[in-house]
Amino acid sequence: MTPVEVQIESRNGAQAPSGWCCPECGALTERGEWRARSCVCPACGHHARIGARDRIAQLADPGSFSEEWSHLRTLDPLQFVDLEAYPERTRTAQAATGLTEAIVAGRARIENVACVLAVMDFGFMGGSMGSVVGERFFRAAEAAVADRVPLVAVCSSGGARMQEGVLSLMQMAKTTLAVDMLNETRTPYVAVLVDPCTGGVVASFATLADICVAEPGARLYFSGPRVIKETTREELPDGFSSAERNMALGHLDAVVPRAELRGRLASYLRLLKGGARDDESGQVGDAWWGATDVGRRVVGETRRAALRARRRVGGARRLVEKAARRAQEMVSPPGGEPQ
């Protein structure tokens, strides 16, 4: 297997020259040992954030994962500029993580159970969900339906990708409908919520799985502590939004330590696949949209092309108006004395 290099140190901000320093308890662990323990502190059990590559290496059988849909790439539909332009931010995130987007998906095997595995990476722009995350998740779900294998999603996200505006909001509906497709075709779907899993992701595909589990200590919420305090001035209860508290409130099936995750996932998948195969409903996949794969793509492409054209027409109209106004103003400059 390819040795996988992650930049966990830089993300946690805690680094000691001789080893890994736990941000929770301060214990110093030799790096090799820490890595061998799946980046979990041996002293207090703190689960450090890990990137999508490490996660895949931990969950998928060696050599079984092949990434797909990586050709789907980010665009800048709003030409969004805040303190930095969106394409710049994207490039920075790509350079920092070595990933193309905040989700990595492909076909894999977990303890020899074939599945589609989709893993989010919080290191890529806070794991935010934009059009590419939505589309890759949808294609992953479609592949699971087509292959008749389960979907496993590891979810970690700060919420919607603000730089894609309302289009990122729409990914909540889109991924939700992907889960509807999984349900309707009896395709098993297991979600693992890891720190932090928040906002639009937790209010869409992450919490709609057949089985939802989380890692110890993971923070899971729709509205964060800061927003709650600012809006309502409420005091937050101890352990608010932690996996353990969510478990106690009935929002999770289990809190699973990282070391046990792979085995538990395999067990869930085998059980969910263990039902009677006495009807044809597993084949609804193609009928679900009532269109062939190719047909659907063509429709999508055409629609997007039409939208682009409409936008270009709008742009052209604005240019014409601008030219007209400019001509007008050259005759009488605004605010200046006519010459």
Next chain:
Amino acid sequence: MNLSEEIDRLQSRLSGMRHEARRHDVWVTIEISRHKDRPRTRDYIGSLISGFEELRGDRLRSDDPAVVGGLGWFESRAVVVVGHQKGRTLNEQTAVNWGMARPEGYRKAQRLFALAERHRLPVLTFVDTPGAYPGVAAEEGGQARAIAESMLSMGRLTVPVVATIIGEGGSGGALALAVADRVLMLENATYSVISPEGCAAILWRDASFAPQAAEALRPTASNLLELGVIERVVPEPRGGAHHSPAATAARLRTAISESLAELDAVPPAERRRQRRLRFRQLGEWSEGAGAYGLSAVPIIETEP
């Protein structure tokens, strides 16, 4: 004097002014969409729906007044109506929690969607909320899943669904009632992934950049029409809907009526298929060609 330098100077000043004007326009729209006198869901129910019978409660624990729902007649056909309710006076606003729904509200909505499906009644929704309520009890009561399930249950309907963004379309709390066949939007309504203030606080690290954030987020009806997120903009009278609620309601009636007529022409299963397809296609991405500067990014593949 050098005339061409003078022209350049004036041109750059002009484009600066034009930019300011555009930002100002977006901000004015944001303010109109939040105007205290703007007609609310109950006002539209009053003017568009006759014989309205309000239905209450989520059948689990509570009734959330921030979501109003019930049965009524729209142009002589029975329909189910669900919408966010904002108040006007401080007392009203407090009673409905400023239109911010709790999980109970979204579960009431789901109950009504199911009722609509069972009895083959079209669904009309009205969206007007700053967002889902961000409180401890709401969070711990399953706000996230309540929103997700609301979207899921709307996606499953085979009856016609028409949503109208009438004021503020704030984030997931708004979308939870807007997974529709046709999404209409009043001219001065807004629909966004995050409030301009919230966006500015995060990306600009200063909420006072809200007008800049508002412009960047493109939350206006014409922006959303261009992005393909809504089907139709319903014009408002000069100055906004609150200057003539009756005229606004009349235009909205026509728009809803025409949308329902279009949807009636499509068989139920096909209607649902098209709704699913509508949302499946939302978003913009590259299929490889035209992506910028990405060739150096490796594709992950574990070696056999």
